[in-house]
Amino acid sequence: MIRTMHTAANTLGQLQVQLDTISNNIANSNTIGYKTKQANFQELLYQQFNNDQQDQTLRQSPVGIRYGVGAHISQIQSNESQGSLQMTDRNLDFAFTKSNQYFNVALADGSTAYTRQGNFYMSPQGDGTNVLVTSDGYPVLSANGTSVTFPDGVKDFTMSQAGTLNVNYDDGQVIQFDLAVTQITKPQVMEHVNSGAYISLPNNLDEIGYAEEEILTDLQGLNRNEVSMQIGALESSNVNLSKEMTDLIAAQRSYQFNSRAITIGDQMLGLINGIR
Template identity: 45%
Template sequence: MLNSMITASNTMNQVQKQLDIIGHNIANVDTQGFKRTNTTFGELVRQQYDNQSDLNKEVGRSTDFGIRQGVGAQLMQNVVFSQGTIKKTERNLDFAFTKPGQFLKVEADGQTRYTRSGALYLSAEANGKLGLVNASGQRILDENNQPILLNENASSITISANGTLTALDGNGQPAGTVNLGIVQSNKSQSLVQTNGNLYTLLNPNDQTAVTDLTGAARGQISVEQGALEMSNVDVSKEMTDMLVSQRAYQFNAKSITIGDQMLGLINSVR
């Protein structure tokens, strides 16, 4: 009974983590560029209980004597980077990635982070320039990992399909041209989610995880101005997974209750 209760307890802990992830997915159903996390379960290493000696092994038996008992389930998770739906906004500072695996570079806490959210804004800088930032006020980086600055009179902004931003002033004169810092992910699971709908490298020293799309490689970039990529969360699937997880949690909780009742019966025997 103790082993079955431990197994159920281990599994309940993992199912609770799955419910937390599902709730996180649902909460971000309207977050631009958000990517859902998929969950699966794997079996933990089994324990072997020998209940007979090998000397008494039956002739013709194809398996060893003993009981192989599991000790619970292990939750495995991975971010799904499939393309989200495109929502038209007709706002010049909005753009959407139309190819999966491409990310915009953002400076957060002095480190380079990555995002799929293309909602950009202009922020006044102390030097009289206009800085390009995201909704959280974090600086957008160019292809050389430098913060993007535009002339203070920049008004009309165009973002081309290859991620080149061009600004004009009120008289139609150039007010700044810059290439947005965009990378291509080569190993999707080497990116991990952080706060603010940003991603960071699982191993910062892995130089092959992402490729900077610069020079001729900028032809691989595909963005659409005046639109935003929405999350790839399927609410109906998340709700179905939540119901299944709740039933699994209830089943394992019931196993612990039954095991406790049986131990109580054993202890009451005189």
């Protein structure tokens, strides 16, 4: 009974992670550029008890009893499929039309994060200049790694499909910025930062056996033609609420089943202890 309770307890902890993942997906179903996550389970080790060696019955399974010790989450996988585009006709809204491409933004600690959330704004600096920022106030980076800064008096903005931002003025002046765009080839390695729309490199790259160049590819120079985005549009999250609710119900049933297993094991131990 104690073994049964340990097995159920092991699984309960992992089911809680799955429930948290599903809840996070549902909470971010309206977050621009959010990519849904899915928790994948794997069974823990089995023990083989060969207690019936004399059994001569023909069977496909091994002779004896195989006793598992629960399940654990092997991977929380990111679904990088393209979300639907919402047309906004706003000249500072940008949406990627290819998967795995991300804008670069600067966090408060100086590190770089990556996002597909393309609803940008002008942030006045008080000295006659403006900085292009995300909806959370993070500066958007240009291809040379600096923030996108331009003078006041802007007439409008245009964007080429390859990610070149044109800042237009009434006198005909045009200032161009190549926005920093990164192709993330291994999105499963990335970690979430703050809200669900920002990801960054993990601090333990050496421990997990990856080099930065194996994960990130800056789309600059000859690679710039691979960038594909649309102005006046935003990419919706790719969360399927129907699937998430179905997964939530299944996870809750599994949680109830394992909780019941602990309760029954406790009752059986009580019966044994009550024997005189």
